[in-house]
Amino acid sequence: MSAGVPNPPSTPHVKAMNCPGCGAALSLRSFTQAVTVVCDSCHSILDAQDPQLKILQQFKKATGEDPPLIPVGTRGTIRGTPYEAVGFQRRTIQVEGIPYSWHEYVLFNPYKGFRYLTEYNGHWNDTSTLRALPTLNAFAGNVRVTYLGETYRHFQTAQASTTYVLGEFPWQVRVGEANEVTDYVSPPRVLSSERSGNEVTWSMGEYISGRDIWRTFALSGDPPAPIGVYENQPSPFSTDTKTIWTIFGAFAIFLLLMMLGFSSFARDEQAFQGAYIFDTNARGETSFVTDPFELKGRISTLELSTSTNVDNNWIYLNYALINQDTGQAYDFGREVSYYHGYDSDGSWTEGSRNDSVAIPSVPPGTYFLRVEPESDSGHGTIHYEITAKRDVPQFSFFGIALLALLVPAALITWRSINFEHLRWAESDHAPMESSSDSGGDDD
Amino acid sequence: MTQPAANCPNCGAKIVFRWSSSVQTVCEYCKSILVRTDVDLKKVGQVADLPPNSSPIQIGTEGVYNHRPFVAVGRIIYEYDQGTWNEWHLVLNNGSAWLSDAQDDYVVTFAAPGRKLPQSAEVGQRYVWDNESYAVSTVTKAHYRGVEGELPFQYWDKEDVVFIDLMSEHGKFATLDYSDEAPVLYLGESVEFEDLKLKNLRSFEGWQ
Numbered sequence: 167m168s169a170g171v172p173n174p175p176s177t178p179h180v181k182a183m184n185c186p187g188c189g190a191a192l193s194l195r196s197f198t199q200a201v202t203v204v205c206d207s208c209h210s211i212l213d214a215q216d217p218q219l220k221i222l223q224q225f226k227k228a229t230g231e232d233p234p235l236i237p238v239g240t241r242g243t244i245r246g247t248p249y250e251a252v253g254f255q256r257r258t259i260q261v262e263g264i265p266y267s268w269h270e271y272v273l274f275n276p277y278k279g280f281r282y283l284t285e286y287n288g289h290w291n292d293t294s295t296l297r298a299l300p301t302l303n304a305f306a307g308n309v310r311v312t313y314l315g316e317t318y319r320h321f322q323t324a325q326a327s328t329t330y331v332l333g334e335f336p337w338q339v340r341v342g343e344a345n346e347v348t349d350y351v352s353p354p355r356v357l358s359s360e361r362s363g364n365e366v367t368w369s370m371g372e373y374i375s376g377r378d379i380w381r382t383f384a385l386s387g388d389p390p391a392p393i394g395v396y397e398n399q400p401s402p403f404s405t406d407t408k409t410i411w412t413i414f415g416a417f418a419i420f421l422l423l424m425m426l427g428f429s430s431f432a433r434d435e436q437a438f439q440g441a442y443i444f445d446t447n448a449r450g451e452t453s454f455v456t457d458p459f460e461l462k463g464r465i466s467t468l469e470l471s472t473s474t475n476v477d478n479n480w481i482y483l484n485y486a487l488i489n490q491d492t493g494q495a496y497d498f499g500r501e502v503s504y505y506h507g508y509d510s511d512g513s514w515t516e517g518s519r520n521d522s523v524a525i526p527s528v529p530p531g532t533y534f535l536r537v538e539p540e541s542d543s544g545h546g547t548i549h550y551e552i553t554a555k556r557d558v559p560q561f562s563f564f565g566i567a568l569l570a571l572l573v574p575a576a577l578i579t580w581r582s583i584n585f586e587h588l589r590w591a592e593s594d595h596a597p598m599e600s601s602s603d604s605g606g607d608d609d
Numbered sequence: 610m611t612q613p614a615a616n617c618p619n620c621g622a623k624i625v626f627r628w629s630s631s632v633q634t635v636c637e638y639c640k641s642i643l644v645r646t647d648v649d650l651k652k653v654g655q656v657a658d659l660p661p662n663s664s665p666i667q668i669g670t671e672g673v674y675n676h677r678p679f680v681a682v683g684r685i686i687y688e689y690d691q692g693t694w695n696e697w698h699l700v701l702n703n704g705s706a707w708l709s710d711a712q713d714d715y716v717v718t719f720a721a722p723g724r725k726l727p728q729s730a731e732v733g734q735r736y737v738w739d740n741e742s743y744a745v746s747t748v749t750k751a752h753y754r755g756v757e758g759e760l761p762f763q764y765w766d767k768e769d770v771v772f773i774d775l776m777s778e779h780g781k782f783a784t785l786d787y788s789d790e791a792p793v794l795y796l797g798e799s800v801e802f803e804d805l806k807l808k809n810l811r812s813f814e815g816w817q
Contacts, residue, residue, distance in 0.1 A: 177814050196663075279714055299777055
């Protein structure tokens with residue numbers, strides 16, 4: 167080769183040819199890279215490497231029996247590279263006697279070679295062959311595969327036969343030929359191994375939305391709506407689940423710190439205590455006021471406890487907490503009742519002798535209580551004691567906040583589990599099945 | 610790098626070697642296969658018409674591998690039952706390598722002499738070279754279909770020979786070449802088209 171005088175570059179062009187079977191026009195879109203090409207008119211599979219296009223197989227199918235969603239010759243850009251759809255095949259597996267079919271589109275770029283799109287029930291995958299070997303880790307009952315540090319779980323092994331072909335293929339395609347196909351999933355990716363003879367070809371698919379396909383190939387109409395959950399379809403809940411539990415965890419820690427802060431700052435001091443007797447037989451005015459007491463410090467809660475000796479009886483206490491200086495009053499009533507007895511189910515009790523209530527945001531100042539007890543008359547005397555505690559830490563708010571956060575977290579988790587259940591229900595490892603082939607779910 | 614010119618013993622055209630260690634070249638004009646001797650060039654064969662081929666690489670394509678610039682100076686075209694593939698002979702600043710292009714899947718390999726090699730192998734069998742474990746992925750019977758440009762050895766007119774391709778878990782690639790009596794090992798890795806930063810590529814009608 168003489169330097170500086172390169173061969174005039176020959177520019178490969180799409181070859182127009184004629185089918186030796188029926189004479190119909192054919193073109194080789196992938197230049198010389200195709201191994202087989204299908205005549206759409208007479209359904210002959212032709213040797214694309216042979217200048218005479220020797221007929222390798224003829225198959226009986228109605229023309230247009232299975233029209234590809236991406237017509238041969240359509241171009242689109244995938245990951246920045248333009249590709250042309252050059253081939254199409256339908257592959258079918260049998261599961262318990264029922265045929266399931268998916269479609270594979272062969273894409274070609276003259277510099278980057280072949281790439282594939284697969285479609286099943288509206289679920290799409292962008293697939294290319296692997297450049298490194300996955301590592302198989304065989305365990306009892308299930309198989310895992312590691313590829314470039316990522317672990318994939320066995321999903322399904324099936325015999326996939328080619329049942330319809332169109333266009334060009336970079337391999338020896340034949341209608342009726344079956345290969346063992348095994349899928350391992352790690353959403354949104356799927357690793358597939360295809361065994362033909364003793365050679366194994368690995369490919370990796372990544373879930374892609376039909377909408378993206380429609381946009382890049384400028385297809386008319388809408389993509390078919392995906393049906394069900396596909397093997398490597400990313401769960402719409404998996405990131406949500408992580409996020410919400412992270413938020414929940416962070417919030418729980420925040421609440422815990424707040425609780426610790428409040429309980430250490432809370433004074434929790436007794437401001438008032440008084441013991442009283444209520445004579446149910448007495449007539450006339452029962453209300454009275456207590457001695458004034460001081461509430462110190464900042465605005466905080468006041469916890470008012472009532473402990474009584476009611477026994478198969480009740481007492482109702484009308485309370486008013488009154489600020490001596492401003493006249494501001496907090497009115498509230500508390501019923502304390504305690505009953506017990508014995509019936510056919512054994513002994514029972516109802517209610518309690520004690521009661522406690524928190525009055526929030528009480529400003530400091532001098533206060534007194536107005537108390538008005540009520541009960542059924544003729545029940546003798548009721549002893550009761552009133553205790554007021556200042557600045558008592560309150561934790562029920564924290565519990566409510568935590569619960570309010572727990573509900574959506576649990577809901578999303580449940581939906582996520584449900585989604586995974588639907589995914590694996592279609593696999594060889596369906597959680598319901600106790601069939602002997604796979605040993606059921608793993609982990 | 611360009612060496613003093615010689616003349617084709619067949620047609621008299623000027624022959625210039627791009628690489629001093631090239632052993633064989635093909636006359637661009639009369640397609641004679643020429644082998645270097647101590648004194649001159651000897652015609653050993655004739656290239657028949659090359660099969661139509663759509664590798665985007667051509668003689669003179671330049672690129673970069675592992676920060677080392679290279680130029681494609683020659684190639685061998687092999688034919689097997691699935692079509693053809695190209696082994697492009699790359700010259701780097703201090704040696705030569707091979708860029709294999711099989712249906713636009715690219716692999717760069719270097720000759721790796723001095724390793725223990727099997728006389729045959731089956732798919733799935735494992736071998737370790739340079740602390741990397743390889744598994745046999747394909748065993749291919751192929752034959753010489755044509756040559757172009759400069760090669761580091763004589764290669765023409767071969768019968769069916771066996772190539773054993775091996776892959777590792779880390780994207781490393783190995784080929785055992787049984788063209789001659791003693792097998793030859795090539796070690797390398799599969800590469801992305803973009804990563805080679807190729808220049809002076811062929812153009813394709815209808816594609817930019």
